[in-house]
Amino acid sequence: MRRRSTLITLAAALMLTFTMSACSNGGGNAGTNNTPTNEGATPAVTNSGKEGAGEGSAGDSEEDITLRLMWWGSQTRHDLTNEVVKLYESKNPHVNIETEFTSFDGYWEKLAAMVAGNNMPDVLQMNFGEYMTQYASKDVLLDMKPFTENGTIDVSKANEGIMASGIANGQLLGIPLGMNALTVIYDEQMLQDAGVAAPDMNWTWDDWKKAAETVYAKTGNYGTQGLEITNIFEYYARQHGQKMYSEDGKGLGFDDKLLAEYLAMTLEQQEKKTYPSMDVIMQHEAIEDQLIVHGKAPFDFRWSNQVVALTKAANRTLKLAPLPGPDSSKGMYLKPSLFFSISKKSKHQEEAAKFIDYFINDVEANKIMMGERGVPITSTIRETLAADLDETNKMIFDYIDRIGENSSPIDSVYPAGASEISKAMEEIHEQVMYKQLTPEEAAAEFRKRAEEIIARGAE
Template sequence: MKKAAGLITSAALVLSLLSGCGGKNDTASTNAGGDNKASGGDTPVTLRMSWWGSDARNEYTQQVIDLYEKEHTNVKIEVEYAAFDDYWKKLAPQAAANQLPDIMQMDISYISQYANNGQLEDLTSYAGSQINTADVAENVLSTGNVNDKLYGVPVGVNVLGFQYDPSMMEKAGISEIPKDWDWDTYQELAKKAGAAGIYFDSSMAPDIFFHYYLRTKGFSLYNAEGNALGYDDDKLFEDFFGMLVEMIKAKAVPTQDILTQTKGIVEENDIVKGKGIGMWQWSNQYVALQQAVNRPMELAPMPGPDMEKGLYMQPSMYFSIASSSKQKEEAAKFIDFWVNDVEANKLIMGERGVPISSKVKEALTPELSETAKQVFDFVTEMEPLSSPMSPPAPAGSSEVREMLGDYAEQMNFEQITPAEAAAKFRGEANAILANNQ
């Protein structure tokens, strides 16, 4: 009897893990919008919209929605938001239950998974009618394509670069970052900083920068079909990650145990503490970093050779419409408002990435803070130097990305050599990608 009681108790406790998660999602999906017909005009329409982001983003997004509701009195927009990780945990069960919000913020690493599962509406026919795309560059809009169909309208674009504090660089005895620098120059400068007791950077996010590196060599992290890795020569892996390991050995980059702890916490970065020069990241992250550092900072392009081949304009996020939505046209109208309305974008102020509409970008420029202007200028400068984006990450890529991160960690801790990691990564990544087909 006791045994049985123990079993049942533990069973209930263990399983409450799973049922607990499910329960939460149920409540999220019960406040689904009504079944209003999408005829526009004065018929009341209730749209559901969801996004991830910080408090600041939640606040101004609500203001944009208020503005829209004021202009379209028949439309009511219900909102759901969460932090990035939680957002996807909420969205997946909603997708399984066919209860996705009408408008949802989509990420580049998830869009193909949702699109291929038929969860998203093809927006090709909306672009140019409900959604005005006259002021949007073609290779920007096409970043929302999966299998040549537009499944997401990019909300803003970002570009990779090196964000640094020139005064710290001077302290390390480096006068400037040369134009058209390459990986050799980078290593030289970084080692110089390391010798001066200053960190040059805080390493590079493995998946993003290895992907960039592969692109400069004419490859990509995933192949076009999304069922295997996109490069064949493990030497590329060894060269890139070997370089990262060497930078740690040269004290140009903090050791992995420090990196693990400070990862994702801007305030703990070495630049903020006056011990480091810069950071490799997306342009939209510059504003937050500059605010934390609170000293004049600059943006430098990525190292080459062949930066033009590697660099791409990445949509910071998309707005997608659920294929199960009953008011797709109304949802599209709101996306149009977001993309093209100047007043709305004066609230947004490029927080979701540099606006894709050239008209909005122009109208916004005089209103921008000095820091935001730097980002706009940098993105504008990089746009002609970029190539079309590789296809969005395939299903299974989140697991591959985590695994690559694990191997990078192991290499940085010197528990595995880049050569061993290259071979293991290839085998395991290909297995995961093939398994997700």
């Protein structure tokens, strides 16, 4: 941790006082190393600041402090976020930010270990839906409503619907970092080379299958990247008038026939060799190593905020289209791309809130990020960035505007075990693609497992 020169000169004189204080408070420390650990005592938590700001210090003064910040993402996200952190530190010399980042799957394993060891970072990236529900139920995230009410985190120009997505159990547990939507990223040149028309707002799943089969027949390349089962099937259910979960969150919101139909569709494409095998998919898991990046598939299904990293890795222009229809507007929705949350046991809650406010409202910070975590939630930042957008980001901003006009409200009901249910769906999907289960057997098995998980969560 950095120290001001005045503190250095006083260190010797204060050493005895600090030592005695540590003894009287149990001698705990904040555990600010980059590598998470389950060892060490939980730091003492006090409330010495603004009323209603939660546990911990809500009134940090200008003493030197260290914040821990953790996120998941691509190398592009890591590089851009570190640039923003350095800029924030230069403007706030009393703050040192220690960063931790990893892959999506590794992130949740690490966070679970941190929660168990009382070693959570001060500011952490959080995901809408099952993970927000899971950590809200653990009561480890801070209600940030007091910080938005007193202006520490300024959300006065933020989209109200997106802000509401950060509320769980009646508390504001996540500040959205951007707006997002599912998209099909496509390589127009690859399609042209195969004599295939580019997708438009009205294309269908039949169009997707025909295009994929034509690309494979004419070029030998895959016709598509593999589809991420949970998010894409949720869209598929919505476009067919169903939902992932029931309105009360106590059951599934779709029938087995629909899931079996979807699984049969992907299996059929794999059998036609337009769709990669699970082994190939697992060899290309990093966003920088996707099949479309290497020119081996013309289509890639993912979230719009990942287009920046994907385009950078591909080093060529890629285009965007909504997911296939019919009735894509029933399936499509705007989603908070990501949240920043604050640990309920952070010793520096107000400083953590100030960093989040900087991240969403500072023009320089947003010019660095340029929508990597989604289209900015505040109208003033969107308007400021519009003039300086490169081709890729202008396309993303325009796409979000288009989807906002051609979509339906997001489903926000998730049972407490939703993340475990998502893993179960991934597992049964793999079993179908490896031909260990038929689509019908897999749909029945998934329902059995999902209902067991939901029942355990309700106990």
